[in-house]
Amino acid sequence: MNQIKQPNKDAYSQILEAIDIGVYRPGDRLVESELAERFGMSRTPIREALQRLETQSLLERDGRSLIVASLDHNQMAELYVVRRALEGLAARQAARHATEEEVRVLREMVQDDDKLVGDPVALSRANRRFHKQIHLASHNRYLVQQLDLVHRTMALMATTSLAAKGRGEIAQNEHAGIVAAIEARDETAAEQALNDHISIAFMTRLKQDADERETRG
Known part of the structure; x- marks a missing residue:
């Protein structure tokens, strides 16, 4: 996986942008460890960003995993x-x-x-x-x-x-x-x-x- 370092953007902004430009699409599973590697940061800010995105209904639960939500x-x-x-x-x-x-x-x-x-x-x-x-x-x-x-x-x-x-x-x-x-x-x-x-x-x-x-x- 290619690492993407954008030091001026926090984890939330980077994940949101990745969803926005289609790196992650509705139904795709988001894994903390993979996101941490991609964005070159620890898992703690990634976990906090995922929780925030779930609260905003941009992510949803699929069992124990989080996936990008979709709209009916x-x-x-x-x-x-x-x-x-x-x-x-x-x-x-x-x-x-x-x-x-x-x-x-x-x-x-x-x-x-x-x-x-x-x-x-x-x-x-x-x-x-x-x-x-x-x-x-x-x-x-x-x-x-x-x-x-x-x-x-x-x-x-x-x-x-x-x-x-x-x-x-x-x-x-x-x-x-x-x-x-x-x-x-x-x-x-x-x-x-x-x-x-x-x-x-x-x-x-x-x-x-x-x-x-x-x-x-």
């Missing part, structure tokens, strides 16, 4: 309802409170991320950065905290909706529209644009799941 259809639907509401509110608040510099960063992110269309993994990472930037631009710490929890739970989905054919380019166009509304200080339009963006992502994911069920037969 109802849980996914519930998560998207909450995400849509919170993301829309963040966009509304960003339209009201974002500084000129923050708006410029959002615009540049969209331009840079256009180059990643066709690479769903890289675009997914860029997508998370873009949404996080909107959360921060809302200048509401409690909203940011709740959205962090939602996005941590999103990591439990085995695939990204950006992997669907044509979705990357469409999503980027939607991002551009969200930024345009924020830049225009149009709170209602910004909220609606982000709400629509999340709704379309949810529909895309539902279609992906339907295709997977059909493939499994």
Whole structure:
């Protein structure tokens, strides 16, 4: 097993990131000794991180072992309802409170991320950065905290909706529209644009799941 040393990140952050980028996927078993070796640290911080992740329902018990949790259809639907509401509110608040510099960063992110269309993994990472930037631009710490929890739970989905054919380019166009509304200080339009963006992502994911069920037969 290759050792991954990231001295600026604690065990919790490193395990969470590994789940987020697909190193560990729903159903995968997490073993203290293997994680300690991978991240180059003792088992005590690993054990504490696993307990924290279990408390947050990102891990679940399978006998005496801990595995990465998975979301069923109802849980996914519930998560998207909450995400849509919170993301829309963040966009509304960003339209009201974002500084000129923050708006410029959002615009540049969209331009840079256009180059990643066709690479769903890289675009997914860029997508998370873009949404996080909107959360921060809302200048509401409690909203940011709740959205962090939602996005941590999103990591439990085995695939990204950006992997669907044509979705990357469409999503980027939607991002551009969200930024345009924020830049225009149009709170209602910004909220609606982000709400629509999340709704379309949810529909895309539902279609992906339907295709997977059909493939499994």
